[in-house]
Amino acid sequence: MSTIDEAPAAELSWQRFWQLIDLIGGESAVAVCATLDEGCERLGEVLAAGPVEEILGYGERLVEALYRLDREEYGTQRAVDPDLPGVPVPLSDDGFLYARAAVVAAGRAAYDRVLADPELFAAHSFRSGEALLYVHEEAFEAATGEEWEHVTRYDYESCSNREGWPNL
Template identity: 55%
Template structure:
């Protein structure tokens, strides 16, 4: 069922604060016309301050300001009250996201970072950089209407690594058959959750891969393979991406242990774990019935992380 035309209510101590007539659904956000009620005048300064802090990217102050909204008001969908919501109101417009279940942590936990509402911000390359590898052509084209969600659902790092553990650690990446079964298990687990949690997983995966996109890892030769003349075989752009996926799949301890130690990354150059890149996409399609057509905040294609490849900076 579509959301357009629905009326959502905002209440405070049983007093009507306002109604939102939904005009647009841009998952996970709903946007619409805000019709103030008798109780809006009292709380209007709260929304003005929260929006100003959000636009200023003062996230610590925003958390405190928005908490008063969350603590004193309730959002009521046509089907009844929702457990959690994040709402912005500006003049006669409102936009919000919601959850039918309480957030696993505080709504914004998981790292705001100095640059924005998620740890590390958006990355130096912005949301639409395509990287250099052949796979860049497979990423959604922003000119075709796809766009990075400006505030996608948050998944904490702790929860992300718990899900990665479903794969089975380093043993799972040693053979293609074993890893294929492991990815099938993870897809099934993800599909048992909400679309928002799947998106949150995809965002964290992209960020983890982006952080591994470094010159000291990407310039390593493929372990145990040589070119015809006997010289070391360099990693291809795609091969380097799949090696990074293997490091992530191996688990948190392995992932965190490779930074500053390229020799620990080297064994993974001989492993290709491309399937990990698609588990959330398959789960998303199972849950929503629609194909994954999203750009993540972090570009994970090889050589897209300028901080990791200083020699490529213009």
Template identity: 45%
Template sequence: MDWETFWKLIGTLDGGTEMEPIGRLTHFLSSRPLSEITGFGELLAESLYRLDLECFGANMSGDQFLYVRAAVVAAGRAAYQSVFEDPANFAAFADRWGEPLLYVAQRAYERQTGEEWDRDTRYSFESYSNHEGWRR
């Protein structure tokens, strides 16, 4: 999967992370080739990893920071890029919870294969895993 396709899929959420848009994306992705499901998972993890920076999450718990980063991604490409252009834009997402987005690839994979998603992505999306983004 390439970034263009990833952002088009994210765009189907219209910024929402509620059951309906997430379920729609999961359903669509589960009908695609397995390589697209795993590719989506890889690019989601990478996009979250890139947001794992101290300038965004210094005052948040690990879970809160992860879920807010997911909300930024769910908001789409323009919102995602805007936080890098001006880190103050990240604060606009502080009360949004994007946790359901984290499970889209996993659920699509399980729906298609009937097997548990048992794979690691190249990038960890867990908070504080981007060591270059944090002064420790």
């Protein structure tokens, strides 16, 4: 596996992926659903206007970023509702996926911090980055008129990273 800043020539670089993610607006945008939705719409428009290869590469990188967060030390944490402090609840599979997407949507700095310190994931646990999951599919359809049927190298569904869930 290459380092986070390297990519074979046919793939989207991590640097370009994070530049695209920056169009969402960072951590403050992820904190408000409407702002996240607007950021995802902006990102989708940029992707749809570019080459199809970039949409495919973006989709691959997104799934890989989500896969890297699909680990037991994140998924077994409890969600923390900011409106009900002190009342943690278990994350559902979908809730865990959406929280991982919120971490990615928050940008590279937030993502790197969470990767380095899994306890920081809890701050994202009650956020939903669900809108991010469909940006590349919608951009692909807008650009080509066809449905996204590309099979990515990684699976982003919760608990699909077998190395990250050794106790399953």
